[in-house]
Amino acid sequence: MMTVKEAEQKDVESLIEFLRKAWKEAGPGALGWTGATEETMRHIASHGFLSNLLDRDDTRVFIALNEGQVVGFSSNTRLGDELVELSGIIVLESMTGVGIGRRLLEHSIEAAKGDRYTGMMVKTESFNERAVNFYLRNGFRREATIEEEVEGSNVELVKLVLPL
Numbered sequence: 001m002m003t004v005k006e007a008e009q010k011d012v013e014s015l016i017e018f019l020r021k022a023w024k025e026a027g028p029g030a031l032g033w034t035g036a037t038e039e040t041m042r043h044i045a046s047h048g049f050l051s052n053l054l055d056r057d058d059t060r061v062f063i064a065l066n067e068g069q070v071v072g073f074s075s076n077t078r079l080g081d082e083l084v085e086l087s088g089i090i091v092l093e094s095m096t097g098v099g100i101g102r103r104l105l106e107h108s109i110e111a112a113k114g115d116r117y118t119g120m121m122v123k124t125e126s127f128n129e130r131a132v133n134f135y136l137r138n139g140f141r142r143e144a145t146i147e148e149e150v151e152g153s154n155v156e157l158v159k160l161v162l163p164l
């Protein structure tokens, strides 16, 4: 049975375990992991970083649990009174394609509606077709193609939006 819930401080260790496993499965250069290096991952998959993230007023993190293990996460970050960013969504590579991403996205959307946002925005690499198609299938529409610097290199990103 898979469940999705909002992450709490007591979930930090399970999140660390998830991130290490997800990074090991994906590896450098994997789609959706632009900018991730051993060093950034050590920083992100740490107690201090995740504990701070869960404490932030502008961010909410959701986790998918399967048999007590975290198998995916999504996060919402406030951009303004009206707009929220889907600031992250990752499912363990070995668990993709069975609806976990969709369940996480639904949870993020419901939470964003509850928080009275009127739109959700997401940015992803143009070449990450799997993610772009995932967002399009789930109601987002393409808004723009932009260039941004991610960890020192320029990447082309697609910006997609979903009215809430």
Ligand SMILES: CC(C)(COP(=O)(O)OP(=O)(O)OC[C@H]1O[C@@H](n2cnc3c(N)ncnc32)[C@H](O)[C@@H]1OP(=O)(O)O)[C@@H](O)C(=O)NCCC(=O)NCCS
Pocket (backbone or CB within 6 Å): 031, 032, 033, 088, 089, 090, 091, 092, 095, 096, 097, 098, 099, 100, 101, 102, 103, 123, 124, 125, 128, 130, 131, 133, 134, 137
């Ligand atoms: C993008 C990502 C989050 C999607 O997550 P996912 O769990 O694979 O997504 P879903 O399973 O909900 O949907 C993907 C496919 O599974 C299919 N699927 C299979 N069984 C399903 C079920 N029971 N319910 C819903 N969809 C199902 C969907 O139809 C879809 O197939 P399609 O592409 O042929 O239409 C995931 O691929 C991922 O983590 N990628 C790496 C990180 C990344 O790129 N993140 C986004 C960067 S911003």
